[in-house]
Amino acid sequence: MPNKKNLLIYAHYYIPDTASTGQILRELAEGMLDKFNITVICVVPSYLGIIEDKYKTQKYYEEEINGVKVLRIQVPEFSKTNKKSRVKNIVSYFFGAMGATFKVGKMDYVLSISQPPILGGLLGVWGKWVKHAKFIYNIQDFNPEQVLAVGYTKSKFITDAMMWFDKFSCKRSDLIITVGRDLVETVEERFKGKKVPKTVMINNWIDEKEIYPLEADNPRVGAFKKQYRLDDKFIIMYSGNIGLYYDLENLLKVIKKFKPGTQAADGREVVFAFVGAGSVLDKLIRHKEKHHMDNVVFIPYQAKEELIYSLNAGDVHWCVNAKGIKGVSCPSKYYGLAACGKPVLGVLESGSEVRCLIEETNGGLCCEPGEYDEVEKNIRWFIDHAGSAEVEQMGHRGHENLIKNLTREESVRKYAEEILEC
Known part of the structure; x- marks a missing residue:
């Protein structure tokens, strides 16, 4: 396809990490290569908290996976049960991704997901500003609504601040893509039906050519x-x-x-x-x-x-x-x-x-x-x-x-x- 558009994806996790959003974004990126030149900014493989030695020596690592350019950011190791180490890891990704944005070329579109919470949306806004690009906000999970639902924090100050920042990201987006009928309703409720950002629903998926029924005696x-x-x-x-x-x-x-x-x-x-x-x-x-x-x-x-x-x-x-x-x-x-x-x-x-x-x-x-x-x-x-x-x-x-x-x-x-x- 002549003159393919350039698309930057902020992914947090990307293959070989096993995070479900990383897998979806990999399949999305590889599936759209006929329409876009795609660059992904993500962390070095670290979904379970451990980082291989080969990813501990540089700030950034560049590679190409199945036609997708991948720019990885070094982050500290963490424990999933230790809040402080998780926060340190996530914040390192956020600021690392902001810096990495200057290392990629001209972009026509920026797509960011709602992971990590709040920061994923803000990265998309950052990419839009720095690259003068259209921003597509892919909301897989709504926060602070998710945090409130499970009582992760009791601080109204924190949850109000989270809501302000994520609504800010929604307002600055050119398009919100979310993954369920009920999630579209959440966008409408956030804005109480007034000046609701353009929102569409597209189901998530699994690659049905990779996962399919097998005989019981396989x-x-x-x-x-x-x-x-x-x-x-x-x-x-x-x-x-x-x-x-x-x-x-x-x-x-x-x-x-x-x-x-x-x-x-x-x-x-x-x-x-x-x-x-x-x-x-x-x-x-x-x-x-x-x-x-x-x-x-x-x-x-x-x-x-x-x-x-x-x-x-x-x-x-x-x-x-x-x-x-x-x-x-x-x-x-x-x-x-x-x-x-x-x-x-x-x-x-x-x-x-x-x-x-x-x-x-x-x-x-x-x-x-x-x-x-x-x-x-x-x-x-x-x-x-x-x-x-x-x-x-x-x-x-x-x-x-x-x-x-x-x-x-x-x-x-x-x-x-x-x-x-x-």
């Missing part, structure tokens, strides 16, 4: 199960960030009601598998050990190329958010569950994007966050119907809808069109 799926002693088990799986916004500590208390040795309808023993890492993982492990919950297994993050096997190992998958997250965040993990044709155990607020998708396709069972009796009832339903055609069809319907309406190609095409038109 040897790689079998190897994953064997490695973690899940052979011949009925597996109810949570896969993703084991962090603050998912109410996992209370869900573990519900799981405690299902004693080790509980059998599913098809005779398999029931196991609850948590795949991933995050700030509440240690608490969950301590709870499991204290209460001798031998039917709960914790499994490390899986490399992206292994994800197809771990997701296919689950018989039923959790998709959860804490109360108050409707209109604030959209659990992208749903797209991976639908891609591999798995039924969903949803703990999501009515009217939230993913709950709408599950209910529209009858692809699982849902209840409200905090309704722990309903959570228990839905778990029991899946246990009592294990191996049935009814459960299998739930997964099929979710997969069919994804292939028809929620493909990577379709969402990336919409991004390119909207950016070029803004």
